[in-house]
Amino acid sequence: MKNLFGLTLAELEAELAPLPKFRAKQIAAHIYKHGMKTFDAMNDLPKNLRAEFSTRFEIKTAELLKRLDSSDGLTTKFLLGLSDGAAVEVVLMRHDYGNSVCISSQVGCQMGCKFCASTLKGLERNLTAAEMLGEIFFVNEILDNVVDSVVVMGTGEPLMNYDELIKMLRLLHEDYCLGMSYRKITISTCGIVPAIKKLRDEKIPVTLSVSLHAPDDKLRSALMPINSAFGLKSLLEAGDDYAQATGRRVTYEYILLGGVNDTEEHARRLAKILSGQLANVNLIPFNPVVERSFSPPTNHAVKKFFHFLNTHGIGATIRKEMGADVNAACGQLRAKIKT
Ligand code: SAH
Numbered sequence: 001m002k003n004l005f006g007l008t009l010a011e012l013e014a015e016l017a018p019l020p021k022f023r024a025k026q027i028a029a030h031i032y033k034h035g036m037k038t039f040d041a042m043n044d045l046p047k048n049l050r051a052e053f054s055t056r057f058e059i060k061t062a063e064l065l066k067r068l069d070s071s072d073g074l075t076t077k078f079l080l081g082l083s084d085g086a087a088v089e090v091v092l093m094r095h096d097y098g099n100s101v102c103i104s105s106q107v108g109c110q111m112g113c114k115f116c117a118s119t120l121k122g123l124e125r126n127l128t129a130a131e132m133l134g135e136i137f138f139v140n141e142i143l144d145n146v147v148d149s150v151v152v153m154g155t156g157e158p159l160m161n162y163d164e165l166i167k168m169l170r171l172l173h174e175d176y177c178l179g180m181s182y183r184k185i186t187i188s189t190c191g192i193v194p195a196i197k198k199l200r201d202e203k204i205p206v207t208l209s210v211s212l213h214a215p216d217d218k219l220r221s222a223l224m225p226i227n228s229a230f231g232l233k234s235l236l237e238a239g240d241d242y243a244q245a246t247g248r249r250v251t252y253e254y255i256l257l258g259g260v261n262d263t264e265e266h267a268r269r270l271a272k273i274l275s276g277q278l279a280n281v282n283l284i285p286f287n288p289v290v291e292r293s294f295s296p297p298t299n300h301a302v303k304k305f306f307h308f309l310n311t312h313g314i315g316a317t318i319r320k321e322m323g324a325d326v327n328a329a330c331g332q333l334r335a336k337i338k339t
C-alpha cells in the first residue's frame with residue numbers, strides 16, 4: 001500500500017488524480033494538522049472515498065520500540081522502528097526556551113569520526129524525507145503539538161543525504177504541515193563542503209552548525225577522516241560564505257577531548273582561524289563512548305578554553321549536556337539502545 005505520510009501537497013494531488021485538488025488539501029490537513037492515521041474519521045470525505053482510500057493507501061510514521069527518560073527530567077530518547085526493520089533514535093530536549101527535537105538523518109553513519117558512537121557500524125542506509133519528518137511528528141504527538149525547534153544532529157551526516165533532507169525541510173516549513181520557521185531548524189555537518197555551498201543557494205535560511213573539533217588540518221584529519229577530502233581552509237570559506245549569503249551566524253561545534261585538543265594553545269589557534277567570521281563556538285565536553293578511548297576534559301580545561309575564546313573576540317557557549325545517563329547525549333546515539 002502506498003504511504004501518504006511525507007508526501008507534499010503536489011505529490012498528494014498527483015496521487016489522487018483525477019480527483020479535484022481540494023481533496024489533496026483536505027487529506028494534507030488530516031495528516032499533518034490533525035495527525036490522523038486512518039481514513040475513517042476524515043468526515044469531510046464521502047464515505048465511498050474513505051473506503052476506497054483505506055484499501056489503496058496508508059498513513060504510516062514510525063513505531064515506538066523503546067522509550068528512555070533521563071533522570072534530568074528534561075530529556076527523553078526514543079528508539080523508533082522503521083518499515084524495513086531498521087531503527088533510529090530521536091531525542092526530545094525540554095529547554096526553558098522550548099522543546100527541541102534532535103533527529104537522525106541516516107541509519108548508521110559512514111563518516112568515521114574517531115570519537116562518535118554513531119559511526120561504529122558504518123552506514124546502513126539513508127532515511128527518507130518521510131522518515132525524518134516522521135521522527136518529528138512522533139515527538140510532536142507525544143508533546144501535544146509543541147515541538148518548537150528541530151536539530152538535525154542525531155545519527156548520520158545530513159548533508160550526505162542531501163535531497164531527502166531538503167525535501168523534508170521544505171515540507172516541515174509548509175503551512176499545511178508544521179509551518180516551522182527555517183530559523184528554528186539547525187543542520188549539523190562534519191563539513192561536506194560542496195553540499196554546504198549547495199545549501200547556501202537553496203534559499204532556506206536554516207542555522208548551520210559545523211563540527212570543527214580541531215584548529216589545524218593535522219589534528220582534524222586524525223579525528224575526522226572527512227578532513228582529508230575537504231580541509232579546514234575550504235571548510236571555513238564555505239562557512240563564511242554561508243553566513244554572508246544567509247545573514248545567519250554559523251555555529252562551530254568543538255568537542256573538548258581531554259589532553260587532545262583542549263589546551264590554551266588550541267584555543268588560541270581556534271580564535272585565530274575564526275577571527276572576523278560571523279560565527280560562534282559551541283564547546284561540547286566529550287561524552288564517553290565505551291568503544292572510544294578518549295577522556296572528557298577537566299572542568300578547569302573547559303572553563304579556561306571558554307574564557308579564552310570569549311576574551312579573544314569569539315563568542316563561545318558550553319553545551320549543556322542532556323541525557324547522558326540514557327546515552328542520549330551528542331555522539332552517543334546508535335541504532336540499538338543498549339542502556
Ligand atoms: N554528522 C553531523 C551530525 C551528527 S553529530 C555532524 O558531524 O555534525 C552531532 C554532534 O555531536 C557533532 O558536533 C559531533 O561531532 C558531536 N559528537 C560526536 N561524538 C561525540 C561525543 N562522543 N561527545 C560529544 N560530542 C560528540
